[in-house]
Amino acid sequence: MTGKFYATHAALIGIILAISGFITWSAVDARASLDNLVVVAPVASVIALLAVILVAVTLLKPAPTPAEGEAGEAQAKDPGIWGDMLMLAGFGVFCYALTKVGFDLATFLFVWAGVVMSGGKGWWQPPLYAAIFTAALVYGFGSLFPYPMLTLVL
Amino acid sequence: MIDQFALSQALDLLFSSFTPWLWVIPGLLIGLVFGSIPGLQISMAMAVFLPVTFSMDFLQAMLFLTSIFTGGAYGGGVTAILMNIPGSSSSIATAFDGYPMARQGKHNEALGLGLAASVVGAFVGYILLMLLIQPLAAFVLKIGPLEMVVVVLWGLTLIATLNDSSMAKGLLAGFFGLMLSQIGMSTTGVMRTSVGMPYLIDGLPVVPAMIGIFAAAELLRLRGETYLVQNEAQRDISFGRILKGAGETFKYPGVLIRGSLLGAVIGAIPGVGSSVANLVSYGEAKRTSKTPERFGKGAPEGVVAAESANSSSEGGSMTALLALGIPGGAATAVLLAAFSFHNIIGGPSFIRNQTDVVYSIILGNLGQVLLLAVLGLLSLRLLGLVVRVPLSYLVPSVLAMCAWGGYGITGTIAGPLTVAGFAALGWLMRRNNYPVAATVIGLLLGRMMEGELVRTMQISGGNPLRYMLERPIALVLFIIMLLVLVGAPALKALKRRRQARAEV
Known part of the structure; x- marks a missing residue:
């Protein structure tokens, strides 16, 4: 063997x-x-x-x-494996949190953290992008859903 | 085969005023958007916009809804090519070669190939529908569970060819998909496990699973990179290269025609349709290719085979609706709802008494296909911009959309959790060189297979082989399948051996 x-x-x-x-x-x-x-x-x-x-x-x-x-x-020994696993765990938590804390807050936090973890530069660009993206999703994508959608802020 | 008088009346209905065409371009755009966003389904778009058709006349409503159908079928292929996210189960095989082409910087060519193959496929599908609607309807009526078992089996055989390095890995992945399809209540009403989630009584939702295993796993793999296309010079969206790709489609006339014919015939079978058509067509293109090893690594024929089949299946799926009043899938069920709202019942009497309307629907769809070619070319410039978005922003954004898409399909937490679970499974499988597509194919076809097998066993009194002798269509399909799967490779091997002997 x-x-x-x-x-x-x-x-x-x-x-x-x-x-x-x-x-x-x-x-x-x-x-x-x-x-x-x-x-x-x-x-x-x-x-x-x-x-x-x-x-x-x-x-x-x-x-x-x-x-x-x-x-x-x-x-x-790929060092990226831990980053992938962290991102996967974060994604799992995000999916679970959508209907618990609200689609808007969960998406904003996940996208912000995801951009930073994926190498996004600057301290203000990632949260600003996450906020704009979340608003676009809630008012665009979300408005097409035939189901009620829990949101905390928007 | 064609009623000349009805045809001239249909032309008059379509072209005497602009009214029937008024909603076609908006419909195509809606379809493109819904088809290209993971989680938004074509049937969902058609259902959302169904109330809009209540104020339209019948022909206008039909052209509007079918334009959503046409646009959506192509939109699903765009994300499959650019991001490895099939917009629907009918675009699974498009991702096999379309995405590797995009990663090699050939995204323009791949999008052009997909568009041209879709247009030709849809065109062939509708032409066949116009010429053969009555014989096709008779064929559909003769399709029973045994024929469905054979067709589904044909789709499943693709599993074995998906992994060149290890067939055992491909088979294990495929059989695991089949096993996962057995979660929830069986087709005979026996309650198997729902893993403690009442949402899974109907089984695992296939589209969220597909989004998770394809998209999320691939996005995680891209995390360390900068752009989808690494070479900056190749990141351009070039109209010329898209057109070149579209022209390249016609270098593979055999693949194109075979894919279109397979799509139209398989699409006509209610409940099977485009999901199986694209897989069978891809599998056949790979099996009959002189260079099968190029498939899965960016072979243009793979994109042509998949896209021509899934687009021509649209024409096929209209056969059962128009000729028999039977919806073959969710999208045609919405069309049936529009039929009933306008007090029209599909079926033999509809074809006999309102042939002009039937022809005008088919001709209108042919017109839509041509409009799709123009609109697709224009929208590709916009959709293709995704290759210029830095991956640090694209990866978390698309991951978030995947989870939202999962919710959009199920309306419960089961959708996003399925996406997450399958993302983890897909990540593990990709790390160990297992073909994730095989699992999706197993999951997609498993439940269909079980239902049809049980019905076949019941009808045949437990002796399906003897029953097959009484079913000529099933027998012919089974023999063709055996010839294609066993006969052709055996013949090739024999020829090779003879050649080798002659050289010695």
Whole structure:
């Protein structure tokens, strides 16, 4: 076993297996009949088989050449990964906050923070842009929604 | 095939006054805007503007609503090309090659290719509708669940071809999408998990999932860069290069015609339509190409195949509406509402008694397609400016719009949360070279597949293979699919082996 199994790959396969397992269990628990499992059962079996194949292929792969090894290490230690994860977490919080604190406030704060995190320069440009963008979204995009939309300020 | 008298009456209806055309340009613009903003759907635009048509006469209302439909179908492709955000499920395959072209600084050419393919596709779709509306209606009536299973299966086969480096990764991604489509109540009414969210009883909302996995994940990847197109010299929006791209479309006549025909036929099948048409057409273009390895890396044929199919499917989807009074999707359901408001019932009697009106709707749509070519060219200069926006501002702005779009589709917190969840999944998948499109295809087609499979099993008494022998259309489709998927590659391999032997 010479191949490397990176943490993000392991996490992805783990998530796929966990979610697939849960959906399969829930479907079988609801009703174990052909009409209910016609897609779930074969798909679950194929997913399990493919996951085993992928893990085995990765672990049994011949040792990477020095250049490949360095590229792989660089990807694994990519400093941008933490920035991406922070942005993802921020995006998740923003999505959750839309209907909690108001679409306007959540959008303003997210866009401001996002511009700064993505390298936007200046201390006044990012909040000014975020305010204008939020107003445009609320009065433009939001006015087309056929649903009520919670706002705090606008 | 064409009733000459009705045709002359239709021309008179359309061109004796300017009134029917009055709302076509506004309609195309509304469609372009709604289609190009993630989360705003064409059907939503048509529903929002439906009350406006109450004061119009029937033909004017039809041309206005169908112009929104036409503009929206193209608008979805623009964001797919420029930002890897398919405006709707019918533009998924456009992003496969359109976005890589844009990243290489060929955004002008890609937009031109998309526009020309859309115009030709829509044109072919409506011409076929005009010539073949009655035989097509008869064909639609013969489509049952088994035929739908075969068509959906054909769409699903694209999954296997999406990842050149590892087929196992492509398959795992696709099958995971199929598994995710099983969340919520089954098509037979069995309550499976809704992950504790009552909003998910009907399953995961596909469009927010698609926005999250495509757009949000890609935007995060762009975070460290400065502009969508790195080379400053290539950031221009050039009318000449857009036209050059449009001209390039005709270098691929086979792909263009095949895509348009596939789109029209698949589009005519109620409930399947453009979502599957663009995938099947892209898959066929890749399979039959002499250089399939270029696909997914900015092959112009990929854009042509996807856009011609999704645009021609619009003509196909009108078949069931006009000839049978059956809406094939959400957009045609809004058109049906406009029909009923004007006391018109689609179906055989409508075609028989009001042939002139049917022809004028079809001819009006052909006119719209030509107007789209002009309007599309003019609006592309504006829409293409996105490549000049610094990514530090573009990334958070579009991310915010993605979340808003998720809310706009579901009207609940489930939409934005689905976008966020799939953004994380997409980010993980892209880091490990899994094709995110395969998951979206699985999610999109899984529920359709389940419903049709269950119906097929019930009708066939548990023996679908024997039942297939009684269904000539399904049998022919299945044989063609097998020939295309297994026969053609086997033949190619045999030829290659013979050639190699001859050389030795």
